[in-house]
Amino acid sequence: MAYTVPKLKDHSAKALDKASDNLLAALEKESKAVKNEEEWKIFRDRWMARKNGVLTQINDLWLKAAPVEAKPVFGQKVNWLKKHVEGMVEVTNKRLLFAQLPAKHVKSKKKIKVETIDLDAFARDLKHGLIASQSLDITLPGIRRPLGSEHPVIKTIHEIVSVFRNLGYSVQEGPVIETDYYNFEALNFPPNHPARDTQDTLFIACQESKPQRERLLLRTHTSPVQIRTMENMKPPVRIVIPGKVHRNDPPDASHSPMFHQVEGLAVDTNITFCDLKGTLDHAMKALFGSSVKTSFRPSFFPFTEPSAEMMVSCFICGGSGKRGAEPCRPCKQTGWIEILGCGMVDPNVYGFVDYDPKKVSGFAFGMGADRIAILKYGVDDIQLFFNGDVRFLEQFG
Ligand code: PHE
Numbered sequence: 001m002a003y004t005v006p007k008l009k010d011h012s013a014k015a016l017d018k019a020s021d022n023l024l025a026a027l028e029k030e031s032k033a034v035k036n037e038e039e040w041k042i043f044r045d046r047w048m049a050r051k052n053g054v055l056t057q058i059n060d061l062w063l064k065a066a067p068v069e070a071k072p073v074f075g076q077k078v079n080w081l082k083k084h085v086e087g088m089v090e091v092t093n094k095r096l097l098f099a100q101l102p103a104k105h106v107k108s109k110k111k112i113k114v115e116t117i118d119l120d121a122f123a124r125d126l127k128h129g130l131i132a133s134q135s136l137d138i139t140l141p142g143i144r145r146p147l148g149s150e151h152p153v154i155k156t157i158h159e160i161v162s163v164f165r166n167l168g169y170s171v172q173e174g175p176v177i178e179t180d181y182y183n184f185e186a187l188n189f190p191p192n193h194p195a196r197d198t199q200d201t202l203f204i205a206c207q208e209s210k211p212q213r214e215r216l217l218l219r220t221h222t223s224p225v226q227i228r229t230m231e232n233m234k235p236p237v238r239i240v241i242p243g244k245v246h247r248n249d250p251p252d253a254s255h256s257p258m259f260h261q262v263e264g265l266a267v268d269t270n271i272t273f274c275d276l277k278g279t280l281d282h283a284m285k286a287l288f289g290s291s292v293k294t295s296f297r298p299s300f301f302p303f304t305e306p307s308a309e310m311m312v313s314c315f316i317c318g319g320s321g322k323r324g325a326e327p328c329r330p331c332k333q334t335g336w337i338e339i340l341g342c343g344m345v346d347p348n349v350y351g352f353v354d355y356d357p358k359k360v361s362g363f364a365f366g367m368g369a370d371r372i373a374i375l376k377y378g379v380d381d382i383q384l385f386f387n388g389d390v391r392f393l394e395q396f397g
Pocket of ligand 1: 343
């Protein structure tokens with residue numbers, strides 16, 4: 001006789017245990033009897049269907065009907081039974097999938113301990129047709145696992161980094177969650193200095209009880225890794241620092257609260273602004289083609305002095321500001337594209353890392369990798385990089 005959910009007259013814990021033991025015994029028996037997918041579906045619906053499945057019935061006939069004082073115990077038990085039944089239905093399905101292993105595997109199946117097989121992975125592969133469910137036909141073409149391709153921003157970062165690696169630079173990384181000290185103070189942004197306002201910072205909540213320099217934030221630039229590196233390394237230093245940064249910018253076609261920078265730092269004896277210009281000019285030619293020109297305009301960053309913004313001649317219109325009769329949009333018809341911030345390391349910064357500003361000098365630069373990817377690939381919306389739409393991303397493979 002098929003199991004039916006009884007009404008309970010006795011609402012004691014003991015009676016409940018007995019009823020639930022009967023239910024579990026029926027569950028196990030029925031699970032064992034399931035032979036194929038259709039039977040499994042019937043089994044699943046009998047136990048789990050929202051309308052009149054066994055689980056719904058025990059909810060109505062046991063839990064809802066229980067007197068108030070018995071509700072907590074009944075509630076717990078019914079919840080537990082629910083999990084157990086759901087688990088059993090799943091396990092029954094996996095057992096069926098396992099039984100469908102191709103004949104080649106079936107012979108040795110007895111020898112394979114069930115626990116050593118990743119049943120989840122097996123079920124997934126079977127579903128995706130990666131394992132033939134009946135028999136093995138070796139004349140069929142193989143199933144290709146699609147190969148991923150490098151994300152365009154990562155690809156751009158790799159290109160930039162490799163230009164500098166070829167110049168003898170090594171790569172450093174640092175944490176995305178930074179302290180106020182590394183993101184600001186040691187980079188010569190004193191507490192409350194207005195220059196901090198130029199970096200729309202995302203602060204981590206509930207940090208007020210800490211001294212300001214220990215408070216956490218999402219780094220707004222990769223420059224803190226300059227400090228972290230100089231703390232641990234004596235000059236000469238030649239490093240590039242790729243990484244994620246965050247700013248409180250609402251997303252639109254040209255802004256994203258998360259983006260990527262590649263930073264550079266060179267410190268040694270006798271490094272001058274000429275070295276900065278020569279290095280960056282070489283790097284831009286390597287990245288955008290040997291015909292691009294570079295131009296430097298004065299700027300301000302607290303951690304460099306003097307500071308500059310570097311422009312490259314527009315590699316899309318060749319610097320003319322026009323594409324045929326049309327105006328060139330990427331350079332806004334100016335013939336120049338602003339590509340990075342740079343400058344000579346401010347002597348104050350050396351004070352924070354125990355370098356002697358009388359003996360050493362150096363330069364630093366930082367560029368937005370996403371922006372460079374946008375320009376290189378002619379993409380008109382930065383959001384496309386982060387939406388994860390494979391149809392967009394696979395074009396860069
Ligand atoms: N960190 C600066 C920014 O994010 C860029 C920069 C890096 C400027 C290194 C000078 C030197 O705007």
